[in-house]
Amino acid sequence: MRDRFEASLPARWKAPLVAGALAALSPVLLLAPRGVPAEAGRPLVSALVVVQAAALWWLGTRPTVVTAVAVVSGAALQGLVPAAGPGIALVVLSTFAWLRPARTSLWGAVGAAAVLGAAAGAGGHGVAAFLWPVAAVLAWSWGALGRAWAARRQAEARRAVLEERARIARELHDVLAHTVSVMVVQAAAADDVFDISPEKARQAVRSLEASGREALVELRRFVRTVRLLDEESAAVPGGDAPVPQPTxxxxxxxxxxxxxxxxxxxxxxxxxxxxxxxxxxxxxxxxxxxxxxxxxxxxxxxxxxxxxxxxxxxxxxxxxxxxxxxxxxxxxxxxxxxxxxxxxxxxxxxxxxxxxxxxxxxxxxxxxxxxxxxx
Missing domain, CATH: 3.30.565.10 (Histidine kinase-like ATPase, C-terminal domain)
Known part of the structure; x- marks a missing residue:
């Protein structure tokens, strides 16, 4: 089944995401890099931290590119500071799985598992070479599960709207079928007695007018309800007060x-x-x-x-x-x-x-x- 769920990150989240990532990665700067001189290693670690955090600015618009940058920089960071792991790469991967359909994000999970496993293996950490790929798959699964849950909620909400519209259509049929039928009978009665009893004809016409007004009131109420569904609002947008439902x-x-x-x-x-x-x-x-x-x-x-x-x-x-x-x-x-x-x-x-x-x-x-x- 085609995934029609549309997920997005609000633009107002950009700055908080970057700031939060920098705060989460700042302890890494206190750790000594391994395998390179401290004079060159610390600036390199700082640069990787900044790149990984700053990339989040474009996570909502270019999640594929940002995920690739986060995974590659996380693998490099893992090689320099094994205790820090891949930084926030797994968080970014999980978010990517939530933003994009599974058939797209699954390749990101495979790539992340391969890159992080290779980085850990190159550093001589056999256990980490197994654990980090597993962690990447779990992170992707968590994001994909969240996407499926959100898609189901959206589908249920859409189905509720469609059911409500179907109910409105049934009610509209009930009301108008009844009222128009009465109006037709009243018009025929007025026509039958028009010449022999003008007063009865006039009374039938008045009843016809009253039925027509009632039909218009019902129609306005149904249109107002449809408008509320379309706008997903609980307030009636202007106009007269809603007509109470019959009991x-x-x-x-x-x-x-x-x-x-x-x-x-x-x-x-x-x-x-x-x-x-x-x-x-x-x-x-x-x-x-x-x-x-x-x-x-x-x-x-x-x-x-x-x-x-x-x-x-x-x-x-x-x-x-x-x-x-x-x-x-x-x-x-x-x-x-x-x-x-x-x-x-x-x-x-x-x-x-x-x-x-x-x-x-x-x-x-x-x-x-x-x-x-x-x-």
Whole structure:
């Protein structure tokens, strides 16, 4: 799988990195170089320390070059001052493994192991010739592991955003499908009575305007939510205050809207007074009722519908029944997103949903949603 993770070092880290490297390497200057006169060895050690630390300035923009410089200067430093080892070369190698994909940084690990092992072997340190290559591989592994962990976190965050956008798309479909359906029915009713009862036509047009305004409010809220996701911000950027999400307390208002469009709806509540219903469960239940009533209004040729919402044994049960004949293609077997969205809502909460013709006549939608998050 292609590594799409983008890692970078902020520019503000340049100076602290260089200063920290100089502070970490400064004790090396107190050690006596081996194999060369002190007059020439100490300036050479100082130069290697400065080069290794100063190279970090470009670590964020040219990590490959900086890693090569750090490893080579670290090998030279190891040869002059064995007690100091390769300096900060392993730290740079680990950072390189975090900044670049494994297929690129692995060559750096191989090169570092070879160079540091050869430098230690040339100095006559057999154990060090084995340990430093192992340390180089471990340093690379640590950086690569950190990169994989950060990439997974980024992928999870991206997936959460995509899931949220999918949820918004479902909600937008639910809201607009319901509202536009009501508007179409209201417009048709106004047209039917326009000549014989202007007052009823005017009332239908007013209801049509109210439904249109409600659709615009919902649309603005969804657009605002998408903007928040794109900006990864928790604050609403200007505009009106966010519209509250509908809850089970809004079922009567929903029933009134559907009834105004021509389908009488009765809402029955059972055991909700003492139940603690999470907002997400309440919203999903409302949307399931909304979608069910929309389908009954548009497809079922129903003359009445009953919505029953009850809480018992840690579950919220939502049932919508109508007395329609269906007529033509059933809304429950169609290719739209409505029923699929309802089933997905229930499944995401750990619940179930059934949508099928009722043996007693009409159609029935029954959803069971857990009131507690499943383990």
């Amino acid at each position: 089970l307390a809004d079922l009567e208002r929903l029933a009134g809207t559907v009834e105004a469009a021509g389908l009488p709806v009765r809402v029955v509540r059972e055991g909700l007074e003492d139940a603690d219903i999470p907002p997400g469960v309440a919203l999903s239940a409302y949307r399931i009722v909304q979608e069910s009533l929309t389908n009954a209004l548009r497809h079922a040729r129903a003359s009445a519908a009953v919505v029953t919402v009850g809480a018992r044994d840690g579950r919220l049960t939502v049932e919508v029944r109508d007395d329609g004949t269906g007529g033509g293609r059933s809304p429950w077997t169609g290719a739209g997103q409505g029923v699929a969205g309802m089933r997905e809502r229930a499944a995401l909460l750990g619940g179930t949903l059934e949508a099928a013709p009722d043996p007693a006549g009409g159609f029935r939608v029954r959803a069971q949603l857990p009131l507690e998050e499943p383990a």
